Amino acid sequence: MKTILLVPTGEGVGLTSACLGLIYALDCQGIKAGFLKPFSQESKESADRSTALYRHLTKSETVEPISYEKLVHLLNVGESDELLEEAVHLHRQIAKNHDVIIVEGLVPNAIDTFATEFNATLAQALDAKVVIVTNANIDKPAKTAEKVEAQLRQFGGLSSKRMSGVLFMRTRGLSEESAKIPVTIDPSLRLVNETQQFVQAIQKSHPQIGSALFPVIGMVPFSNTLSVPRVSDLAKQIQAHWINEGDAKQRRVLHSSLIASNIEYELHKFVAGELIISAADRIDILLASSLASSNGIPLAGLVLTEPYQPKASVFEFCQTAMKNGLPILHTQLSTFETAQILSNLSNEIPVDDTERAEQVTRFVSSHLDEDWIKVILNGDYQPRLSPSAFRHELVQKSITAQKRVVLPEGDEPRTIEAAAICQSRGIAQCVLLAKPEAVIEVAKARGITLPEGLEIVDPDLIRDNYVEKMVELRKGKLNELQAKEQLQDTVVLGTMMLALDQVHGLVSGAVHTTANTVRPAFQLIKTAPDYSLVSSIFFMLLPDEVYVYGDCAINPDPDAEQLAEIAIQSADSAKAFGIDPRIAMISYSTGTSGTGADVEKVAKATEIAKQRRPDLLIDGPLQYDAASVESVGQSKAPDSKVAGRANVFIFPDLNTGNTTYKAVQRAANVVSVGPMLQGLNKPVNDLSRGALVDDIVFTIALTAIQADQQVN
Structure with missing residues (x-):
């Protein structure tokens, strides 16, 4: 168990944001990090802000901090040992379920003058590594050095084994580009040169800090965008x-x-x-x-x-x-x-502003040094595929893939914003099918900056180029006049671009129905050689793990052969995105405990899938709780290698799949990515009409990765 104590140099340095950002960065590495704020510095009438934000963002529990009133009282009567014992007790409660614990230290201010000294004592009690958190100004290295030096003295200077690094928050004077909000961790935002120059300036102005390499774990720019209230x-x-x-x-x-x-x-x-x-x-x-x-x-x-x-x-x-x-x-x-x-409003994030808290968390995380994180972990942990790690991998793989994705709903505001993000981050080369003036008008009204290289293609200027090819692809099923009429639909037009390899993938559905998005793909793209049908999966981003649900969007009532194929497609998709599949064939009955046509269909599908792919871990029929809850799985299917540990869930029909995914998504507040279509010759993906900008960004990333894998 490793413990990292974040110690601030004063008020307003962004301490809570630093803690949450570090937790998110660890999560992106597959490390389950807990959060502890041992002592509150807020009055008993209000909930502790840091603790509440952690719960909101991570959907995880933590302990309540010791109240400010109790902290001050016990310090005044000389009972600091009792306080430290209680802090250790809280620490041990969190340690049971986490690999690393991030601890938020006390903030020194005009009233709580004891904070700096007590943080040093707390670090010893918890055997914690220490990260000093301070704000900074590139143009004023001496002032920054003074604040850091005051804290360093409490912990024995840079040579102390307890000292782990310094995190510069809300750093002013950095380039505007470095302060853009990333979707996820982006290595191009590491600011290596600016960090080194700043450290050299600090050491030059304050040689007493030491000649050793100044341990900077991150330099987070000040962001006007993220400092704004609602x-x-x-x-x-x-x-x-x-x-x-x-x-x-x-x-x-x-x-x-x-x-x-x-x-x-x-x-x-x-x-x-x-x-x-x-x-x-x-x-x-x-x-x-x-x-x-x-x-x-x-x-x-x-x-x-x-x-x-x-x-x-x-x-x-x-x-x-x-x-x-x-x-x-x-x-x-x-x-x-x-x-x-x-x-003169405070930069602190209100407890209920989880949208801003999430953006700030990702922003801070993107500016932390990954190498430092690996060193501090020292290879001691078996990483898991957390939701954050999954999203991180999605973006990084799509950046590597460098694919061109067409967006037929090119003048839809969420789509335009998502395309701008993807283009600026290198997630994909996006092609918006829309009138350029309409896109520019929407962008201007909504304050969206259209990045250089973002393609906007007027459908009216290219539509006629596809008539002849479309008639050829659908020979005997439509004539030239019918093709011209169908190509008025930008989804059909975009699908033709994909069919002719002018783009690598297509994403639609923010305005169109699933049928509108999928039908042209069935007609023009068709199924891949190894498959007889198209199905779909959702990636369900639960707090601790990513599940795959299939099929929740396409096939109303697959037979046993089709259900087996859906299971195989879903397992291969899971593998492609870093999930080691353990496949549960879901039914209302586990094993042979129930009978009926529906149970028999699932049992037969399980056998077919096992015969076709003996390399996969597949079991069924399994009830959902037997598949997902370890204690229930051991009770109902003790010999199963899947029961209680499943991460790919195959539902017997569309009614069950769609109902379950929506119930889990809404009741448990789970983020779902998808539906991702599988089985097509080329990637076409559908969006929910209620999709958020982030949903569209991740679907574009999925599509780019699918395209890359089909080529390879």
Whole structure:
């Protein structure tokens, strides 16, 4: 068991973000890391923020910290040993189920002057390696060195065996490129040169730190994008009430503008993510904000100031904008007071802002040194394929694959944003089928930067090129006129591009139904030589492991032969994505405990699959609990090598599969990636119409990897 204590140099350094980022980075290496905050520094009326965020993000449990009141009382009466004993007890509780424990230390501040010294004592009690966490400024190495040196002295300097490294958080002065939000760990963001130059500057300004290699484990840039609050976080700060709450919990304040001059000189400020601050008697500002929102520009919100509030009749002209989610607040503070308060908001992440917490966690993780992580682990652990590791591998493999993926729903906002992310990160070369002006308009309204190299192809300019080839591919089934008509559908057009090897894969479904996406593939791409049908799988990202569910989207009621083929396809897909398959053929009965046509079908499918692929671990019929819960599996199928340990679940029909995947996804708040189609000659993948941008990004990555594997 290894324990790493993160010790801050002061307030506002991003300590909680550092802890969560390190836990995520370890998870990406397949290491199960626990979290411990031994002592709270918050009043007993409020929940501990770090502990709550850890629970929200990881869906894992941890212990409650010792209260601040108890901490201060016992220190005042000289009972620090009792505090340390309790901290060790909490540590041991977490150690039972984790490989590594990340401990959040106390924050030194004007009141808690004991924090620095007590952190050193805590490190000894827990036998922990120490990482110093500090903010930094590239242009002010001496100031950074002073803060680090003060902490180093408490732990015996750089030569101490307990000292593990220094993590620079919220580092100002780095290039703008380095502060972009990554989808996952991206080696190009390591900032090696900037880190080395900064360390050399620190050592030059503070030679007493030592001539040894300064152990920097990461340099995390300051990010304006990740330091922004939601509009809903502002109301309490400026003593405001809601005129229209709208999408206040989703919209973020990327920047704010106090508007005081004539409206015609201020129109350039009405852009995505802007918080407009104006005196309440400026009806022109209210109407301009409403017009911008009605035109598809997602302003962060509108804050009306001063005691005066517009009449209800004025807001009747703003109904469309309000229905579109424009948040509007009113405060009796002056415009100047309001702007001043909003400019000094804390960077701390609220407990309920899990979206921002997740982005910050990944951002921090992407700037940690993987080599340092491997050294600290020292090869002591057997890695597992955690959800984070799975997503990490997806992106890294797709970057290596370098494939071209067509997106027929090219003017759909989520698709455009996902394509921009994939293009900028090298996940795939994306081709948007849409009018270029429509894509540019959506991107501008939503504040999406279209990266260089992102292809936007106007369907009207290329459609006629595919008529003859389509007639040839579907010889005897359609004529030229019918082909022209079908090619009006961009999914059909994109499928033709794939059929002619002009792209390597296709992703659709954010707007279209599954049938709309899959039908052209059946007609033009067809099944691979080894298979007789097309099926689907979902990757279910449970807290500790990734499961594969098949088939949950395509085949309504497969017979035994087809079910066996689905099992084989799913096992091969699992292997392709780093999962060692243990396949459970699911039924309402385990073994021979039940009878009936449905059970017999599953039993027969199991035998066929075993005969066709003796190299695979397959068992069935198994009930879901017998397949997934070790104690139940041992009870119901004691001789099975799959029962209780299954990670590939094959459902007997579409009704069972689709119902189960949605029940698990919603009830357990599990992220699902897919459906991924299998059995086609070339990769075509379908999206849920409720897909998030991240879902689309990962589906594009899946498609690129499938294309690469089919070539190889």
